[in-house]
Amino acid sequence: MSRLRDTMAERATAVEEELQRLLPVEDIPERRLWEAMSYSCLNGGKRLRPFLVTATADLFNVASSASLRVAAAVEMVHSYSLVHDDLPAMDDDDLRRGRPTCHKQFDEATAILAGDGLLTRAFEVLGDPGAHPDPAVRAELVVELAKAAGARGMVGGQMVDLLAERDEGFGRGMDVAAVTRMHQLKTGRLIMFSCCAGAILGKAAPQLRQALTKYAHDLGLAFQIVDDLLDVEGDQAELGKTVGKDAAAGKQTFVTLLGLDRARTHAEMLVEQAVAHLKPFDAEADLLRDVAHFVLARRA
Amino acid sequence: MSRLRDTMAERATAVEEELQRLLPVEDIPERRLWEAMSYSCLNGGKRLRPFLVTATADLFNVASSASLRVAAAVEMVHSYSLVHDDLPAMDDDDLRRGRPTCHKQFDEATAILAGDGLLTRAFEVLGDPGAHPDPAVRAELVVELAKAAGARGMVGGQMVDLLAERDEGFGRGMDVAAVTRMHQLKTGRLIMFSCCAGAILGKAAPQLRQALTKYAHDLGLAFQIVDDLLDVEGDQAELGKTVGKDAAAGKQTFVTLLGLDRARTHAEMLVEQAVAHLKPFDAEADLLRDVAHFVLARRA
Numbered sequence: 001m002s003r004l005r006d007t008m009a010e011r012a013t014a015v016e017e018e019l020q021r022l023l024p025v026e027d028i029p030e031r032r033l034w035e036a037m038s039y040s041c042l043n044g045g046k047r048l049r050p051f052l053v054t055a056t057a058d059l060f061n062v063a064s065s066a067s068l069r070v071a072a073a074v075e076m077v078h079s080y081s082l083v084h085d086d087l088p089a090m091d092d093d094d095l096r097r098g099r100p101t102c103h104k105q106f107d108e109a110t111a112i113l114a115g116d117g118l119l120t121r122a123f124e125v126l127g128d129p130g131a132h133p134d135p136a137v138r139a140e141l142v143v144e145l146a147k148a149a150g151a152r153g154m155v156g157g158q159m160v161d162l163l164a165e166r167d168e169g170f171g172r173g174m175d176v177a178a179v180t181r182m183h184q185l186k187t188g189r190l191i192m193f194s195c196c197a198g199a200i201l202g203k204a205a206p207q208l209r210q211a212l213t214k215y216a217h218d219l220g221l222a223f224q225i226v227d228d229l230l231d232v233e234g235d236q237a238e239l240g241k242t243v244g245k246d247a248a249a250g251k252q253t254f255v256t257l258l259g260l261d262r263a264r265t266h267a268e269m270l271v272e273q274a275v276a277h278l279k280p281f282d283a284e285a286d287l288l289r290d291v292a293h294f295v296l297a298r299r300a
Numbered sequence: 301m302s303r304l305r306d307t308m309a310e311r312a313t314a315v316e317e318e319l320q321r322l323l324p325v326e327d328i329p330e331r332r333l334w335e336a337m338s339y340s341c342l343n344g345g346k347r348l349r350p351f352l353v354t355a356t357a358d359l360f361n362v363a364s365s366a367s368l369r370v371a372a373a374v375e376m377v378h379s380y381s382l383v384h385d386d387l388p389a390m391d392d393d394d395l396r397r398g399r400p401t402c403h404k405q406f407d408e409a410t411a412i413l414a415g416d417g418l419l420t421r422a423f424e425v426l427g428d429p430g431a432h433p434d435p436a437v438r439a440e441l442v443v444e445l446a447k448a449a450g451a452r453g454m455v456g457g458q459m460v461d462l463l464a465e466r467d468e469g470f471g472r473g474m475d476v477a478a479v480t481r482m483h484q485l486k487t488g489r490l491i492m493f494s495c496c497a498g499a500i501l502g503k504a505a506p507q508l509r510q511a512l513t514k515y516a517h518d519l520g521l522a523f524q525i526v527d528d529l530l531d532v533e534g535d536q537a538e539l540g541k542t543v544g545k546d547a548a549a550g551k552q553t554f555v556t557l558l559g560l561d562r563a564r565t566h567a568e569m570l571v572e573q574a575v576a577h578l579k580p581f582d583a584e585a586d587l588l589r590d591v592a593h594f595v596l597a598r599r600a
Contacts, residue, residue, distance in 0.1 A: 033459040089408035108389035117451035123423045124446030136435035146424030151417035159333040
């Protein structure tokens with residue numbers, strides 16, 4: 001896996017540089033807003049989603065200037081969602097990737113605005129010719145990202161998650177299907193977009209795009225199950241965030257519903273399935289195969 | 301002005317219907333989110349921004365199906381900004397257009413998510429072929445809306461406004477130029493987008509698009525000065541929101557900086573200037589001329 005680790009680190013650096021270019025902190029009255037936007041994006045995360053964008057784009061020989069732009073936009077959306085989810089009115093988290101969350105470092109109002117600014121900037125980046133010379137490609141990227149991030153995607157999933165936490169009857173009533181649907185919305189859809197983005201940028205044949213969509217579907221769910229496992233078994237210092245929160249909140253997770261062993265087996269099966277969907281691609285998709293195994297093995 | 305009033309009422313109804321179509325409340329687990337999104341958009345507002353979109357689009361014979369879509373998207377962005385600005389961590393308002401604000405009617409977390417959902421949905425609508433058959437037009441709409449709504453526009457302006465309120469030195473130090481810049485960002489840019497959107501949809505000649513941009517620039521500023529005047533002279537029941545808030549917060553406004561009389565004269569001059577920019581257009585732009593006078597005469 002050292003090939004994967006090296007490539008991921010290299011891509012993460014390239015994405016950080018792209019984010020820095022796209023989020024300049026200048027000496028203007030609203031400087032604090034840009035500082036908060038930068039702070040929330042530039043934090044040395046794993047950059048899984050940007051990695052998926054560039055790795056799938058590479059399958060179709062997309063110019064790296066284009067795929068890095070789109071990768072940065074996806075990371076802005078991911079970061080915005082974390083900033084808003086961490087707010088006191090939402091999950092009320094103080095710690096994120098080992099640092100104070102945005103509203104702790106700045107303040108609540110600035111965090112709300114920084115999230116809004118990042119989300120909006122992402123669409124600006126996708127609509128701009130820098131993302132792709134063909135406007136039809138850009139318009140499709142905008143629509144697909146909006147679907148993944150909006151009320152029928154990430155935002156909808158977060159609403160269900162909050163309802164599950166607050167309404168005991170609602171939360172307890174969730175079975176594996178309901179928990180799966182929630183996670184598909186909350187995290188799965190953006191992971192699916194990340195993998196589709198490469199295919200959209202590369203104007204891939206429909207069956208290849210569909211193969212990547214299916215890969216992303218299974219990968220995203222495996223990712224979430226591992227998240228649930230880490231919330232029980234993980235190390236707080238390594239994770240850089242509070243563990244045991246789900247259990248404390250009395251939420252249904254894959255672990256409470258299936259138990260540790262079956263949850264892990266389920267994740268393993270999903271990763272195998274994800275890799276199987278990559279059959280149409282030769283060795284060029286090995287990084288995507290590796291990343292699937294990485295998702296399973298990750299400790300943070 | 302009854303011609304204008306009738307046309308505005310008629311267009312407002314058409315936009316409400318479009319918003320209802322675009323924001324369906326279905327029986328799904330996250331139903332509450334869609335209810336909050338609907339509640340925040342469908343409230344019988346004046347719909348000034350959507351009106352500007354359709355009125356400028358009419359100058360270039362744009363299909364009304366297209367201009368209504370774009371008008372609805374602009375109103376979603378306007379509504380999202382009000383929902384987030386009203387939050388306790390921001391302006392902490394309980395009343396909006398005579399009804400409880402979104403976080404009062406629902407709760408804070410739902411209001412944050414409803415705002416996020418509306419903003420995202422707006423970009424989805426603009427990127428979708430329903431907004432225009434030409435993807436280059438759609439991509440341009442996306443970029444221009446993002447610029448108007450984001451950290452270099454509305455979000456940036458709200459940050460400056462908050463800083464002015466919280467940091468006494470910063471607030472007191474604002475002169476007419478600084479207050480003007482803040483309002484250009486906070487409300488002016490979205491009004492400019494609303495007028496440009498018609499020109500973009502109609503692939504207008506650059507000089508006509510520029511004429512509309514200048515019109516919108518002056519109209520937007522006049523609109524804000526009247527807002528400041530109404531905060532001092534307005535009637536709370538008519539306005540449907542708390543008055544005297546700016547004075548209470550010790551903020552610099554056009555009224556505190558210029559006084560009531562000079563502020564009103566300034567607004568009148570801007571409206572005259574706005575109308576003068578419409579010279580390249582014949583009687584077909586009479587609605588836009590009327591709307592400029594309406595902005596000056598409005599009591600709410």
